[in-house]
Amino acid sequence: MTKKILILPGDGIGPEIVAEATKLLDGLRTDFGLDIETETALVGGAAYDAYGNPLPEATLAAAKAANAVLLGAVGGPKWEPLHISKRPEKGLLGLRSGLGLFANLRPAILYPQLAEASTLKSEVVAGLDIMIVRELTGDIYFGQPRGIETLPSGERRGLNTMVYTESEVERICRVAFDIAMQRGKRVCSVDKANVLECTELWREVAIKTAADYPEIELSHLYVDNAAMQLVRAPKQFDVMVTGNIFGDILSDCAAMLTGSIGMLPSASLNEQGQGMYEPIHGSAPDIAGQGVANPLATLLSVAMMLRYSLGAPDAADRIDAAVSKVLDHGLRTPDIASPGTTTVGTSAMGDAVLEAMRASAG
Numbered sequence: 001m002t003k004k005i006l007i008l009p010g011d012g013i014g015p016e017i018v019a020e021a022t023k024l025l026d027g028l029r030t031d032f033g034l035d036i037e038t039e040t041a042l043v044g045g046a047a048y049d050a051y052g053n054p055l056p057e058a059t060l061a062a063a064k065a066a067n068a069v070l071l072g073a074v075g076g077p078k079w080e081p082l083h084i085s086k087r088p089e090k091g092l093l094g095l096r097s098g099l100g101l102f103a104n105l106r107p108a109i110l111y112p113q114l115a116e117a118s119t120l121k122s123e124v125v126a127g128l129d130i131m132i133v134r135e136l137t138g139d140i141y142f143g144q145p146r147g148i149e150t151l152p153s154g155e156r157r158g159l160n161t162m163v164y165t166e167s168e169v170e171r172i173c174r175v176a177f178d179i180a181m182q183r184g185k186r187v188c189s190v191d192k193a194n195v196l197e198c199t200e201l202w203r204e205v206a207i208k209t210a211a212d213y214p215e216i217e218l219s220h221l222y223v224d225n226a227a228m229q230l231v232r233a234p235k236q237f238d239v240m241v242t243g244n245i246f247g248d249i250l251s252d253c254a255a256m257l258t259g260s261i262g263m264l265p266s267a268s269l270n271e272q273g274q275g276m277y278e279p280i281h282g283s284a285p286d287i288a289g290q291g292v293a294n295p296l297a298t299l300l301s302v303a304m305m306l307r308y309s310l311g312a313p314d315a316a317d318r319i320d321a322a323v324s325k326v327l328d329h330g331l332r333t334p335d336i337a338s339p340g341t342t343t344v345g346t347s348a349m350g351d352a353v354l355e356a357m358r359a360s361a362g
């Protein structure tokens with residue numbers, strides 16, 4: 001059955017990088033028979049400019065009707081003076097909650113060709129390939145009670161509540177275990193079970209759920225140790241699964257191990273397997289319109305979309321291999337350029353990946 005993809009270019013470099021993803025999807029459709037149809041809609045600042053709303057109802061409805069959403073990025077200085085309810089980021093949050101995207105998948109991959117881009121020694125990070133699975137709709141970010149209150153003494157007190165139900169923990173662990181089954185079959189669950197009861201329950205549920213996955217090797221780390229291990233010896237990990245706040249911090253830490261923000265894709269999934277796919281970087285207003293943005297994080301997001309929402313792992317593998325081949329050939333956008341490589345713009349990089357994909361087909 002034809003799979004529907006909603007494309008949301010967004011703001012800043014969003015339209016430039018998403019144009020390359022569209023080229024790639026067209027190539028997969030015409031040359032490799034991928035059965036997809038695409039539709040484009042507005043979100044973020046672009047939607048605010050057109051409709052006075054960063055997430056128009058029509059965009060959310062189209063997202064719900066699609067099998068997957070591909071997003072560029074939203075935001076920029078132009079919209080910063082707006083009231084918070086109208087800011088571009090509201091569009092993103094509205095999509096996340098409207099689609100019930102509870103699982104955030106953040107791979108941190110460092111292509112050996114780019115090992116020098118990391119601030120860590122290249123032997124520590126070259127060939128890094130880990131997946132952080134972060135719960136996205138629960139935890140201290142959403143728990144009640146929350147707020148800032150004034151005590152009888154007149155002193156103010158801020159409070160937030162860390163909370164997880166068993167079913168919330170179980171469903172995110174299942175996502176992590178399912179992904180690990182397609183990779184190295186190792187999952188490290190990250191908690192703070194020595195201090196926080198909420199994560200004591202997390203650990204218990206993770207262990208119980210793992211009983212359904214006898215092939216998975218489950219380990220546990222306290223979050224402070226996990227942060228240390230990530231920068232000490234990150235290649236020891238295959239899949240890490242954790243709650244919202246720990247995942248927020250650890251996934252950015254893992255991203256920076258690679259040193260190249262323009263290379264990292266992400267996925268957010270709901271219970272039906274619908275997903276939103278986007279590069280982890282923002283709209284990069286400082287380089288927007290110059291044709292120099294790195295489109296590879298977006299192209300790798302397309303690969304994740306094919307793998308996790310569209311049931312087309314072969315097409316995903318083709319993209320991953322084509323990106324690697326283009327890097328082997330020494331092509332680099334300015335953000336990942338180094339001596340001896342050839343610097344190209346956004347469009348030339350997109351063309352090169354498409355060409356490499358076609359060439360590999362023979």
Ligand code: NAD
Pocket residue numbers: 013072073074075076077089092261262278280281282283284285286287292293294295297335
């Ligand atoms: P940013 O990720 O946009 O940019 C940080 C730095 O990385 C900039 O120097 C930028 O030029 C560079 N960079 C980012 N992506 C690149 C790419 N593909 N190729 C080459 N260089 C790239 O972060 P920021 O500057 O903090 O935020 C800019 C805007 O983006 C803000 O409005 C912010 O709210 C928004 N933002 C959106 C998202 C999203 O849409 N998911 C995420 C983060 C930030």
